[in-house]
Amino acid sequence: MIVVTGATGNVGRALVGQLAAERIPVRALTRDPARAHLPEGVETARLDPTEPASLAPLFTGASGLFLNLQATGAGGEHTAALLEAARAGGVRHVVVLSSSIVGDGADETHPLYVAHAALEEAVREAGFDWTFLRPGAFAANSLQWAAQIRAGDTVRGPFADFAGNPIHEADIAAVALRSFLDDTHRGAAHRLTGPEPVTHEETIRAIGRAIGRDLRFVEIPPEEVTPDIFPHVPPAILPELLASFGEFVGRAPEITTTVETVTGSPARTFEQWARDHKDDFRG
Template structure:
């Protein structure tokens, strides 16, 4: 049995589908099983810290997101026989990184807890997610203009299913113990180019209109805590015109090249108001 936390998230959901297709039993943890809409083959369980046996009983491996409750989950998992953990971490963990950055602090803390747990571990450190472009979906469904910050910010966005494909291999194959896999998409693309690719996917010409981050930051990122927003915007600004890291890890570990952003856009046309 493999336990998948965050099973209704973009990566977790894709991983559940992959593990079931591989014939592996999956226990999908979610805070709202009634709304999970996961495949019938998955054992869907409410994430409750007061019943660890229901979460981890009979399981041998777990896929984790970085989360404030990770330490308690690790203790419960080990107590119930789990021996392997694959963590969805972040590419922000690297030599020379700003260790005071809130995102770094969160992921570095969880990585340390896992190293100290005594479990076999594998860390997945993806860069920018292609799914971050879903922030533009309401504007694209409403019209042909996307207002955002830093049109020239460069990244190599990775398809969520490519991350799930690497997680699948780390969970099912040997040889990944103690590895930290850095994952990216195959091509650098600007924010403006991503919007254009979404337009091509939905059959409309879209225009990216750059906004002043000092004025639009709170409006465009309402769910980002204020103490983190300034650092996040600074990170975006620092990526303008700067080529991002690009790895071939997805292809090396899965045998299939990472999918470009244009493919991700075509896979998500329905999210932007296009035909599925």
């Protein structure tokens, strides 16, 4: 059995669906199982990392764990208790949803680096077999534009020419699935990206094509950006994010072929992601 934390998040939901399709027993952990709406037959259970006594039964009979940062508490304060419960339940292999910010040459003072690097190290030190997934930008981050798109055909944001490497959550899940099924991925740190660079402006135009509208991106200075434009980003981190966007304007982002190498299928394009999520942008 595979235990999936963050089972109602973008990647967790995709992974649960793929495990279920392969008829692999899966236990989906979420804070509110009654609202999970996961595939029929999937076992769901409530995860509350602030209640250590409730953790042990969640891992009974499990051999693998898909672990995301949110499952360990805001500051990772519950990581040790969760990993201890996982080991007691029989888990031997942990696939960690980390971040591409972890790696050679990274800014080790960046809050996202600190959090993800600490989680990776905790899994290593706990003695599990491990696989680290280090995706770049999530294509799902583009949902930040949804409110503006529902309101009209003009989207305001910074750095129109900033190019990211957005990856479809289904591709991250597919690599996680193969990591559980194939022991050769144990001890691997996979850097994952979409198949091509996509700028902010191209993102908006692709979403427009998916929903049948002519959307336009209007660039604004970074000092005019308010937190509501990037609702998925903690406000304390937003200035650093904007600074990194500005630093990388005009630079080609990292593009890897890891998704295809691991899964045998090319990574999905952002156009595909936009079509898959068109209903999220319609009012």
